[in-house]
Structures are given as structure tokens and as C-alpha cells.
Amino acid sequence: MIVKVCGMRHPDNIREVEKTGTDWMGFICYERSPRFVSSAPAYLPVRSKRIGVFVNADYQTITTRARELKLDYLQLHGSESPAFCQRLHTEGYKLIKAFSFRKPSELSRTDEYVSYCDYFLFDTPCHGYGGSGQSFDWDILNGYQGNTPFLLSGGIRPESLEALSSFHHPAWAGIDLNSGFETAPAEKDVTALQDFIQQFRLLTNK
Incomplete structure (x- = not known):
């Protein structure tokens, strides 16, 4: 299972989180x-893959930041069109497209993106674009029948282990951790992350 820690910024914190x-x-x-x-922070991860998160950014902005941060994946978290994803995909970029669902009928929104995305990320519906700390009903994802692997996001925190242990889906590829492990925006609690990741690995490697 992939563990992604999002919302990083401070060099020392990046270095310590990478060690988790x-x-x-x-x-x-x-x-x-x-x-x-x-x-670009003074330290960027060497072992962990680098993901750039964009919200309705234009092509030039995305490609410039991809070069600056030497990104491994682009995560598109806005209302980017399938055609826009196709353009980036054709240029050789690896893509993660984020979606938020309120009901199972909305899962079909992923269909047009399948050919251009390496992963999907399923997040909590909110007024902004992620980082709300709110959980959503993962049971909605029982209706997802696609083959594109996905990451679970939205309000995952230390006490989410029990819920994660009960979640099963053949396309589930990992989790996205952010505000549930912060002491301040962009500052992660390294000890809490270390403990959670160890326990999550034990759960998912059974």
C-alpha cells in the first residue's frame, strides 16, 4: 500500500517525514x-516520490513547477478536463486525478479520465479543494468498478486505523495523509506519522 503524506513545505520536516x-x-x-x-524547499525528498498538487492551474504553470520541483507525479485536484489530462499525459507526465463524491451515481465521472491517469484520489466533498480534515462515506466506493487504482483521502487521522482495516476494494492502492497529522498547516507530527504508518503497514501486510 502506498502511503502519501501531503502538504509538505519545511525542509527539516520534509527530511524527518521522509524517514517515517x-x-x-x-x-x-x-x-x-x-x-x-x-x-522549492531547501531540502526535497530523495527516497519518497514527489507529487505536485494543482488546482485548475494552466499548462505553463504546471510544467514550470514540475521542472522546478522535479516532480514524479502531477495531482490535479480541480475541475481539469479529460482533454487537459490527455495533453499532459501525451507529454509524458504521470497523473493522479482527484475526485469528490457525495453519492454512488457520481462515480461515473471517472470514466472519461481512465486513459490518461495513473491513479485516482478520492477525497471528501468540501467548499475548498482538499485539506478539510473531514471524512467521507467510503461505502460509496463499493460502486467503483474501474481498474484505475485509487488512494483514499479525506480526514484520515490516527484513530482511522480501525475504519481502514475494515475497508476493502480490489483497486485500493493507498492512503493520503494531511491535516489529521499536523501541528500547524504544512508542519507534520513526525511521531504520530511514524506510529500510524507502522500500524497501517502491519494491517495491510497481513
């Missing part, structure tokens, strides 16, 4: 986010 064994680390390139990364 996180597979992916997310850097938010959305100016209205309290976790916005305005320029």
Missing part, C-alpha cells in the same frame, strides 16, 4: 492553500 517510510510526498502548488509551496 512514506512512499510519496505532496507539495501543494495552489496559492490559496495554507500549505502553498511558493518556491
